[in-house]
Amino acid sequence: QKEVEQNSGPLSVPEGAIASLNCTYSDRGSQSFFWYRQYSGKSPELIMFIYSNGDKEDGRFTAQLNKASQYVSLLIRDSQPSDSATYLCAVNVQAGTALIFGKGTTLSVSS
Amino acid sequence: DARVTQTPRHKVTEMGQEVTMRCQPILGHNTVFWYRQTMMQGLELLAYFRNRAPLDDSGMPKDRFSAEMPDATLATLKIQPSEPRDSAVYFCASGLGSVNTQYFGPGTRLTVL
Numbered sequence: 132q133k134e135v136e137q138n139s140g141p142l143s144v145p146e147g148a149i150a151s152l153n154c155t156y157s158d159r160g161s162q163s164f165f166w167y168r169q170y171s172g173k174s175p176e177l178i179m180f181i182y183s184n185g186d187k188e189d190g191r192f193t194a195q196l197n198k199a200s201q202y203v204s205l206l207i208r209d210s211q212p213s214d215s216a217t218y219l220c221a222v223n224v225q226a227g228t229a230l231i232f233g234k235g236t237t238l239s240v241s242s
Numbered sequence: 243d244a245r246v247t248q249t250p251r252h253k254v255t256e257m258g259q260e261v262t263m264r265c266q267p268i269l270g271h272n273t274v275f276w277y278r279q280t281m282m283q284g285l286e287l288l289a290y291f292r293n294r295a296p297l298d299d300s301g302m303p304k305d306r307f308s309a310e311m312p313d314a315t316l317a318t319l320k321i322q323p324s325e326p327r328d329s330a331v332y333f334c335a336s337g338l339g340s341v342n343t344q345y346f347g348p349g350t351r352l353t354v355l
Contacts, residue, residue, distance in 0.1 A: 163342050175346050177343060177344070177345075219285065223342070227273055227337060227342065228297075229290050232285040
C-alpha cells in the first residue's frame with residue numbers, strides 16, 4: 132500500500148524562525164511531490180511542487196527532495212503567525228493522476 | 243477568478259437518507275477528483291475522472307457511493323443510504339490531465355446523524 136508519512140505535530144516555532152516540515156513516502160515509483168497548506172476549516176492550497184532531487188525555492192519556501200532516501204521536506208524561512216496551518220505532503224506517480232496525501236503536520240508560529 | 247465550486251457547503255442528514263454533492267470544475271479542466279477528509283484518515287481519494295470517464299474509483303465503497311460526470315461542467319457524488327461513518331468533508335478538485343496542479347473546491351461538510 133502506498134503511504135505518505137508525516138509527523139502530526141504540533142510543530143511550534145517563534146516568529147522569524149525557520150520551520151522544517153518532513154515527509155517520507157513508500158512508493159519508489161513516485162514522480163512528483165507536493166506541499167499543500169490547509170487553514171482550519173478551509174480547503175488545501177498548493178504551495179509548491181518538486182520533481183527533481185535537490186532544492187526548489189519560492190520566496191520564503193524551499194522544498195527539498197531526496198529520492199534515494201524517499202524523503203521530502205519543506206522549509207519556511209522567517210516564519211510568520213499567518214503561516215500557522217496544517218501542511219500536507221502529497222505524491223503521485225504520474226502527472227494528472229490522483230494524489231496520495233500524508234495526514235499533515237500542524238505548524239504553530241507564535242508572535 | 244476561476245475556481246472550483248461545490249454545493250452544498252454543509253449538509254446534515256439522518257442515517258439512511260440519500261445525499262448528493264455537486265462540483266463544478268474550473269472551465270477547461272478535464273480531470274476531476276473527489277477526496278474525503280476525516281481526522282482519523284486524512285485526505286483520501288474516492289474517485290477521479292478524465293474527460294468525463296471514470297479512471298479510478300477504488301477508494302469508494304461501491305455498495306453505497308456513486309460518482310458521475312453528466313457533463314464537463316458538473317460532477318456528482320451520491321451516497322445512498324448514508325451512514326454516520328460517512329460524516330466527513332468531501333472535496334472536489336480539478337486540473338488538466340497532463341499537468342500536476344490540482345485546485346480544490348471549498349468542500350462539503352457532511353454530518354450524518
